[in-house]
Amino acid sequence: MRFKVGKNYPSSDSSALPRKLKQTKMLKPVRKRFDLAVAAANATVSQTFELEKTVMSIKGLLLTSSMDDMLYFRGSQRIEINKDEIFPEGYESKLLMSGINVSPNKRYYDLGGMKPGSGIIKMDFTDADDGRTVFAPYRVSLYLDCIMDE
C-alpha cells in the first residue's frame, strides 16, 4: 500500500504539523548534585535545596561523601521532596550508597519517576559517632537523577 500525503501530514511544511507532534517535548536526563557540609560531630544539619522549574521528574537518588567511611558508619538522614517524606528520620546513609562494584547506570536508588512538585528538597542529616571513625569535617553529596524539559 502506498503512503498517501494527505491534508494532515504535509511532508514539506513544518508549521502545519499536527498539534500532538508540536507538543512533543524534548526530554533530557540530567544529574543534579547538592552538597551539605558536616562541620561538627554528633549534630544534625538541615538544608533545603531547590530544583529548576524545568525538571519534569526525579528518577533516582544517591548519597556520596568526601569521606565515604564517615558517611557509611556515622550518617543517617531524613529526606523530603515537595513536602513528601521519602525517607524518615534515622534512615541510615549506608542504605543509599553504592560501591564501585555497582554499574554506574544502576547506582541510584529508584524513586520511580516521581513528580518534583515545588522542586524543594529538604534534607536533615544526622552525624552519630559509632566508635569506628574519628570525626573530621566532611561533605555529604546528594545526587538526583532527573528528567529535564529542554
Place this chain on the structure above:
Amino acid sequence: MIMKERVIIKQVSITKRGETQYFQIRLPRDAEHIIGIETGICRTGKGFSEYVHGRAYAAAPVAVIAAAAPAIKVPVPVPGPQAGHFPVGFRRNILIGELKLQSQEKANVFFSDDVFESDQNIGFADYSATRFFSPSQWTHEFKRFEEKVVVNGVTTLIGGYFKDRIGERFKTNLSYTVNVYVWYEVNEEKETKDDDRLCP
C-alpha cells in the same frame, strides 16, 4: 491504582549480653501491604570494635596494643590485607542477632532472619587491594535491597523479637542499635478519596 511505597523505622537498643527484646511496630492505617523488611546495625558502644575485630581476626595485634597502652581506650583498627596477600580466603560473617516479626492477622510470623552487620568477604578475589587501598564496605558494597515479603497490611501492630548473639559469643556486654525498616504500600487514590470525604 497508584501505589506508593513508604517506610517506617523501629530502633531496638541492645546493651546486655544475650539480651532479648520484644517490641511492637505500629502500622499506619493507610498501609495496604507490607512489601519488605530491611535491617541495619549502629554501634553505640566504644568497646564493640575492640571485641569484634580483635577476636575475629587472629592476626590483629590486639594483645600487643592492649599491653603497651592499657589505660588508653582507643578503637583497634581493622587490619587491611597485606601487600602480596592472596585475597581468596573466606571469612565468616559475624552474626549480630536474630530477628523475628509477627503479624496479628493470618500471616502470623512472616519474617525471620539472622542479622549481620556487613559482608566480611567484600574483597574476595579482588586483586586491586594494595597497602594503601583495601576493599571495604563503603567502596565495594553492592546496592542494598530490602527482603521482599507480601503481607496484608490490615494488622495494626507488628510484634517483633530480637535476640543478641554477638554478646553471647564474645561473652561481654556490647551496646548497639538495630534498625528495623518496614516497607509498606499506600494506595494514593484511596488517600485522596478519603480527604474528599472529610472535607467536601
